[in-house]
């Protein structure tokens with residue numbers, strides 16, 4: 128079965144967690160795009176959405192779903208987002224689409240974080256297959272890169288990418304993350320780092336994995 132079909136299965140299964148008259152937290156990426164399509168089929172039952180990227184905002188609006196500002200919402204029942212990697216403790220690497228900072232902000236508003244992935248995203252150790260993205264203030268790019276090398280990583284500047292917040296992305300290659308909670312804090316302490324793509328301090332609550340045998344829900 129192809130990856131897109133598995134992403135769609137996970138996205139559609141997430142609809143069961145959407146409450147009537149609620150504002151739904153929506154992340155970004157190709158799996159979330161499938162979720163936005165699915166959400167559009169029940170748009171009359173919800174109030175609208177709060178989202179983590181300009182790309183998702185555009186798609187939601189195209190589907191006729193009202194988009195609220197994070198500043199107008201004090202909490203969300205659910206936040207639905209994809210991941211680049213997820214481990215058995217429901218901790219993730221995110222930011223393949225460069226939206227990590229806004230994703231962390233919207234995730235922090237949610238009571239339940241539902242991570243929708245296809246089975247290729249499941250790993251035992253974060254950093255096994257995917258480079259770790261770091262959002263960095265442009266003037267600090269070189270000095271942050273040097274600190275990342277000192278931590279044992281191989282950072283690469285993601286050429287041509289500017290985040291929705293006007294910053295740049297460094298991707299750290301060859302960086303297995305043995306203690307995600309500590310590493311998330313340590314990287315965020317480097318001057319010039321806006322945030323890093325480890326989602327461990329606030330991991331997912333529910334994972335929905337699209338597999339060749341259907342959507343599997345892990346609580």
Ligand SMILES: O=C(CO)[C@H](O)[C@H](O)COP(=O)(O)O
Pocket residue numbers: 154155156157158159208209210211220221222223224225226227230
């Ligand atoms: O973190 C993200 C964007 O910043 C995405 O959730 C992540 O990259 C997964 O993307 P996709 O669903 O396209 O595989």
